[in-house]
Amino acid sequence: MSALLETQLAKEQEQIAALRAAIGRAVVGQAEVVEQLLVGLFAGGHCLLEGVPGLGKTLLVRALGQALHLSFRRVQFTPDLMPSDLIGTEILEEDHGTGKRYFQFQQGPVFTHLLLADELNxxxxxxxxxxxxxxxxxxxxxxxxxxxxxxxxFVLATQNPIEQAGTYPLPEAQLDRFLLNIMVDYPSAEEELQIITATTGTQRQQVPQVLDAEAVLALQARVRELHISEHLLRWIARLLRATRPGPDAPQAVRDYVQWGVGPRAGQALVLCAKARALLHGRLAATRTDIEAIALPVMRHRLLLNYRAEAEGKRVTDLIAALLQAVPCDAE
Incomplete structure (x- = not known):
């Protein structure tokens, strides 16, 4: 490794560590969720966060927005929200000098760097x-x-997996636009104690701004420059094809899968594996990176059938089984 590349990598690791620390000032625990969120950011994609109420999904996204020196908007999605409330609309203006009237486009909240789409469903x-x-x-x-x-x-959307009355499930075409589907789970016992201690006193943690738009774009460009070996690319391609029902698919896929993942899932696996490698200070993606990111990349793109639902089969178990069953060439 050249001295210049080593210096650049050290600077990038400092930036990433500073971003993690800034988010950690507001969010207790959830290390895996924070990592997946940063993977999505540096891979240049959008993230869908799911979890029951009160787990800090909105707080996490807000902390990321505060840590980045970027414009940030939050939109609370409701049944009466109209498309113009999101993207903007034209308003009638008048030139006071000539008296001429004209339409001027008024930008909506989507015109921002970081958009929190709260309760998108x-x-x-x-x-x-x-x-x-x-x-x-x-x-x-x-x-x-x-x-x-x-x-x-960067769109960060949240949705609640319970209380489905009055909700509108996201269509498959829109789910596919999310690079990652991140599940936010309950904190550990120690983390829960820290949360209730830190949030019920008089002091409020301030999140410092540590990265600007230029730095984020530079890190996104760096991710695409990282190496991934040919045998891993071939393994990813085999994984994609193994999710699709057909004569050559594994028995579990033929029994329980209605639709497999498309090529966009493969693109997401490669970019996310590279982004995770960067987060861990490496210049090449490994099988470990792919295995760590496969579930949030694939679970919202893999559609199980009615038999799977009737027998209580979970997409999580199916993806884990495929990672073990599909052979990967020796490095």
């Missing part, structure tokens, strides 16, 4: 779909004109 599909172009293309089209969104652009 509580708004109708018409409004959910307004996010599709923004998430995929980084643009918004209105009245025949395309408007560029700021870079980087």
């Amino acid at each position: 509580r708004t109708p599909p018409k409004t959910q779909s307004a996010l599709l172009e923004a998430m995929q293309e980084g643009t918004v089209s209105y009245a025949g004109t395309t408007h560029e969104l700021p870079r980087p652009f």
Whole structure:
């Protein structure tokens, strides 16, 4: 490793460590969730966080927004939210000099670096779909004109897996736009004690701003430069194909899977494995990185059938079994 590359890697690790520490000032524990969130950020994708109420999903996203010197907006998704409330609308303006009237596009809250879409599944599909172009293309089209969104652009959406009354499940096309589906679980006993101690006193932790847009874009560019070996790429391709029901698929897939993952899942696995390697100070992705990130990458893209639901089969167990069953060439 050259001295210049070693210096650059050391600087990047300092930036990542500072970001972790800044988030840790507001969020107790949840190390795996924070890591997956940073993987999504540096891989340049969007994240869907799921967990029961009160686990700190919104706090975690807000802490990330405070730690980044980026514009941050929060939108509470409700049944009466309209697409124009999200992407913006045209308003009638008047030139006071000439008296001429014209339409001016008024940007909505989606025009930001970091968008918190809180309880995304509580708004109708018409409004959910307004996010599709923004998430995929980084643009918004209105009245025949395309408007560029700021870079980087990062959507963090939350949804509650319980209380499904009055909710609108996200369609598969929109779920596929999320790079990662992150599950937020209950804290450990020690972490829970720290949370209730730290949040019921008079002091409030301030989250410092440690990274700006230029630094985030540089780290995203670095992720794409990292190496991943040919045999790992072939293994990822075999994993994707093994999730699709067919004559050559594993028996469990033929029995319990309705639709397998598409090529976008493979792209996500590669980028996320590289991003995780960077978080751990390595210049090449390994099988460990792929295995660590496979579940949040694939679980929202793999659709089980009615038989799986009837027999209580979980997508988590199926993905874990595939990681062990699909052969990986020796390094």
